[in-house]
Amino acid sequence: MDNFTWAFIVGHMNYWLFIVLMMTGLYIVVAKGNLVKKIVGLNIFQTAVFMLYISMGKVAGGTAPIFPIDMNIDPDVLYSNPLPHVLILTAIVVGVATTSLGLALIVRIREEYGTIEEDGLLKIEKEIARQEAYLHDEEIGEQAQ
Amino acid sequence: MSTETVHHTALTLADHLPALQVLVTFVAAPLIVLLGSRRLAWPITFIASAVSLVIAALLLSQVLDGSVISYHMGGWAPPLGIEYRVDAANAFVLVLVTAISTVVLPFARVSVESEVPKRHHVLFYTSFLLCLTGLLGVTITGDAFNVFVFLEISSLSTYVLIAQGAERDKRALTASYDYLIMGTIGATFFVIGLGFLYMATGTLNMADIAERIADQGSNRTIRAAFAFIVVGIALKVAMYPLHRWLPNAYTFAPSAITAFLAATATKVAVYVLLRFMFSIFQPAFLFEVNTLEFIILPFALVAMFAASFIAIFQSDFKRMLAYSSVAQIGYILLGIAFLTETGLTAAIVHLFNHGITKAALFMAVGAYVFAARGSFYDDIQGLGRRLPWTSGAVVIGGLSLIGVPGTAGFVSKWVLVQGALDKGWWPVAMLIVASSLLAVIYVWRVIEVLYMRPVLTDREIRSVPAMMLVPIWIAALSCIWFGLNTDMTLNAAQAAARGLLAGTTGMH
Numbered sequence: 001m002d003n004f005t006w007a008f009i010v011g012h013m014n015y016w017l018f019i020v021l022m023m024t025g026l027y028i029v030v031a032k033g034n035l036v037k038k039i040v041g042l043n044i045f046q047t048a049v050f051m052l053y054i055s056m057g058k059v060a061g062g063t064a065p066i067f068p069i070d071m072n073i074d075p076d077v078l079y080s081n082p083l084p085h086v087l088i089l090t091a092i093v094v095g096v097a098t099t100s101l102g103l104a105l106i107v108r109i110r111e112e113y114g115t116i117e118e119d120g121l122l123k124i125e126k127e128i129a130r131q132e133a134y135l136h137d138e139e140i141g142e143q144a145q
Numbered sequence: 146m147s148t149e150t151v152h153h154t155a156l157t158l159a160d161h162l163p164a165l166q167v168l169v170t171f172v173a174a175p176l177i178v179l180l181g182s183r184r185l186a187w188p189i190t191f192i193a194s195a196v197s198l199v200i201a202a203l204l205l206s207q208v209l210d211g212s213v214i215s216y217h218m219g220g221w222a223p224p225l226g227i228e229y230r231v232d233a234a235n236a237f238v239l240v241l242v243t244a245i246s247t248v249v250l251p252f253a254r255v256s257v258e259s260e261v262p263k264r265h266h267v268l269f270y271t272s273f274l275l276c277l278t279g280l281l282g283v284t285i286t287g288d289a290f291n292v293f294v295f296l297e298i299s300s301l302s303t304y305v306l307i308a309q310g311a312e313r314d315k316r317a318l319t320a321s322y323d324y325l326i327m328g329t330i331g332a333t334f335f336v337i338g339l340g341f342l343y344m345a346t347g348t349l350n351m352a353d354i355a356e357r358i359a360d361q362g363s364n365r366t367i368r369a370a371f372a373f374i375v376v377g378i379a380l381k382v383a384m385y386p387l388h389r390w391l392p393n394a395y396t397f398a399p400s401a402i403t404a405f406l407a408a409t410a411t412k413v414a415v416y417v418l419l420r421f422m423f424s425i426f427q428p429a430f431l432f433e434v435n436t437l438e439f440i441i442l443p444f445a446l447v448a449m450f451a452a453s454f455i456a457i458f459q460s461d462f463k464r465m466l467a468y469s470s471v472a473q474i475g476y477i478l479l480g481i482a483f484l485t486e487t488g489l490t491a492a493i494v495h496l497f498n499h500g501i502t503k504a505a506l507f508m509a510v511g512a513y514v515f516a517a518r519g520s521f522y523d524d525i526q527g528l529g530r531r532l533p534w535t536s537g538a539v540v541i542g543g544l545s546l547i548g549v550p551g552t553a554g555f556v557s558k559w560v561l562v563q564g565a566l567d568k569g570w571w572p573v574a575m576l577i578v579a580s581s582l583l584a585v586i587y588v589w590r591v592i593e594v595l596y597m598r599p600v601l602t603d604r605e606i607r608s609v610p611a612m613m614l615v616p617i618w619i620a621a622l623s624c625i626w627f628g629l630n631t632d633m634t635l636n637a638a639q640a641a642a643r644g645l646l647a648g649t650t651g652m653h
Binding site: 035038097109121128 | 290293294297301304305308311315316318319321322325326329330332333336337340343344349460461521522523524
């Protein structure tokens with residue numbers, strides 16, 4: 001516990017925020033019954049990861065990683081690491097694609113089931129499964145006798 | 146690394162094979178959309194897939210002697226640039242994936258025609274090609290972040306393909322949605338793991354990461370990275386407690402897609418797991434953290450029994466096979482958990498053998514769905530005599546699933562039992578045999594339904610066209626071929642296992 005000091009807590013602020021945000025997102029995905037809210041939770045969860053990556057590219061005292069136009073680079077200037085930012089650009093695109101596909105699926109689910117609440121969907125599916133079992137299992141059972 | 150030739154300076158097409166492996170299908174996908182013609186969609190898809198198969202075979206022939214092809218994307222040398230890296234292990238997987246897709250596609254043409262609405266066909270084949278691109282990219286790349294990008298390309302198109310089953314059963318939509326949520330959580334866990342790895346090592350090239358981990362030994366960041374990556378990939382593999390997306394996704398997806406995914410998607414995920422566990426994290430590290438023995442081994446055993454047990458009580462052939470897939474993935478993970486050369490060989494051979502077995506069986510299910518409009522046991526009862534060719538393939542596939550001598554399934558289970566006995570874990574060997582008995586029960590149920598029940602007279606049974614039968618029988622006969630002629634698969638798997646167990650040295 002010795003190194004668990006105030007400086008440690010403040011110095012790792014980005015990680016604390018990452019954990020809080022990530023857990024918030026994951027909790028929403030698991031706990032909410034509304035399909036759209038689940039997608040929102042998923043977005044928060046992914047955004048937390050974007051934050052983790054972006055904060056890890058920061059170099060203390062570093063400036064934006066843009067070279068001057070004449071390419072006369074001053075060796076004393078400290079630059080932040082641009083690589084994690086570029087990676088996250090890709091991850092953001094993936095996130096947008098996932099969100100749009102998820103929402104499109106929700107539209108189709110609503111068209112077919114008439115609800116986007118998990119409880120309602122489960123009830124409808126249980127009913128379908130029950131009828132299916134009645135239809136298919138009974139027939140097999142009768143002939144076995 | 147200095148001994149390798151820098152390929153991008155050469156200008157012949159053959160030097161660009163690793164890039165073409167991914168590019169052919171990737172370019173064909175938007176081409177189909179731009180042409181917008183339903184008649185051209187399937188031929189272009191098939192040609193692209195066949196060309197990919199040829200490329201994969203050429204790549205495999207180049208690396209069979211144990212050499213490694215390192216291709217520098219855009220001429221940028223690794224570790225800065227993105228590297229495509231082909232060795233015996235992933236060339237083997239590339240051939241499996243492209244071969245399965247080329248075999249499944251002729252089957253898909255008829256099956257998709259009857260299961261998917263016509264207006265979706267163009268986009269359906271586009272998604273299929275993108276899914277194939279993603280799987281090939283995951284396998285061939287030597288860049289850790291690239292794995293994530295390709296994994297998401299294949300996953301996103303998989304969600305679309307599964308949802309196409311909605312025409313037959315609306316539950317395909319919720320199955321696809323569930324898979325989307327779980328798959329995205331898995332992929333995000335994987336990215337978090339990669340982030341930690343990048344923090345600890347400052348690089349994304351797999352070989353480079355491995356080298357730096359070897360230099361600094363394990364620390365908390367690397368252990369956290371390992372945990373996140375294993376959990377993330379385990380979701381894609383459908384490792385036992387994380388398998389919940391699989392049964393519904395496989396049951397409600399169009400038949401051709403189920404056959405393709407069951408034989409390739411989870412197998413590629415297993416490959417990624419192997420690559421990360423053995424090539425990036427060292428085998429020595431694995432011994433140290435004991436993950437395999439205390440987490441993967443018990444879950445693999447539970448999967449073998451629980452999933453087989455559930456499979457026995459299904460009344461739908463397709464859903465039964467889906468649960469059996471979860472059980473079979475248990476065998477693969479068990480082989481990995483042994484952490485010996487025999488165990489790993491068993492895992493890799495089973496990955497291949499189970500791929501062809503499940504491709505044959507799921508395609509046969511698709512043929513029943515085409516002929517009898519259903520895959521429930523009462524839909525298909527008595528069809529053994531009405532559809533002798535399809536049912537014959539089911540019998541062969543079923544025997545291979547059980548692991549009867551003379552079929553592919555026997556070879557991998559034999560090596561697996563050997564691996565268990567080598568370690569002195571005879572209770573595990575007994576459990577492998579015992580769970581095979583459960584497989585006997587669920588396969589026997591299908592065979593009984595097919596051959597010993599009368600056909601329901603009020604049902605109209607369509608005959609199965611040759612376009613479906615030929616792919617089914619190619620897969621079924623390869624189950625027998627690889628059961629009798631074991632040298633090729635065993636040698637390739639052994640070479641791959643040896644390379645993986647050598648750790649970082651296997652990367653050079």
